Amino acid sequence: xxxxxxxxxxxxxxxFVGFDRAIGVLAGTRGGNRARAATLGDALAAVLALWLLxxxxxxxxxxxxxxxxxxxxxxxxxxxxxxxxxxxLAEFDLDLESETATGWYNACFTRSVVDILRKDAGLxxxxxxxxxxxxxxxxxxxxxxxxxxxxPADVIPQGMPEEHWWWFVASGPPEKTxxxx
Numbered sequence: 001x002x003x004x005x006x007x008x009x010x011x012x013x014x015x016f017v018g019f020d021r022a023i024g025v026l027a028g029t030r031g032g033n034r035a036r037a038a039t040l041g042d043a044l045a046a047v048l049a050l051w052l053l054x055x056x057x058x059x060x061x062x063x064x065x066x067x068x069x070x071x072x073x074x075x076x077x078x079x080x081x082x083x084x085x086x087x088x089l090a091e092f093d094l095d096l097e098s099e100t101a102t103g104w105y106n107a108c109f110t111r112s113v114v115d116i117l118r119k120d121a122g123l124x125x126x127x128x129x130x131x132x133x134x135x136x137x138x139x140x141x142x143x144x145x146x147x148x149x150x151x152p153a154d155v156i157p158q159g160m161p162e163e164h165w166w167w168f169v170a171s172g173p174p175e176k177t178x179x180x181x
Contacts, residue, residue, distance in 0.1 A: 003105055007157045008049035012062050015053075016070060019046040023077055026084065037087035044088070044113045047074060051116045052159045071121035078117075078127060086129055089114075092137065096144045104148040105155060108166045111137060112157075115164065138166075145169045 022043035092110040095103040117123040
């Protein structure tokens with residue numbers, strides 16, 4: 001995953017279409033499980049973007065039936081691509097184990113996506129593969145946070161609320177990090 005500067009952009013239709021476009025590419029993705037997980041991650045970025053944009057304008061027309069239908073579609077797609085979703089979740093662990101700023105960014109992104117999938121899109125717990133995935137992941141994040149540098153404000157998605165604490169908790173020494181664009 002690359003760091004998304006200026007994320008999300010006000011391109012609601014682009015996120016709806018982008019999800020389907022990335023899922024369409026998923027079937028032909030070569031490079032093994034990690035490449036497929038990255039492609040699925042590109043699709044799931046739309047979930048986070050739309051959530052943040054809805055928080056910004058909760059009365060927007062698209063936040064009703066269109067968003068509910070999108071969440072139904074996302075659950076269906078994840079049901080069909082359970083193995084790829086498991087790979088996406090495995091990348092979360094690898095990102096944390098790297099104990100790098102970019103790995104931390106990617107882990108925060110995944111953790112926020114999972115939170116939204118569970119709370120807003122109604123993804124069943126069994127889709128995470130473990131009944132305590134969220135609790136175990138949060139515990140691991142708290143531990144790793146002491147060993148990674150804080151994220152610069154310009155890479156934290158715009159409008160990220162404090163309840164997604166993982167974006168704000170890193171406490172390692174500040175350092176200059178060359179993020180991918």
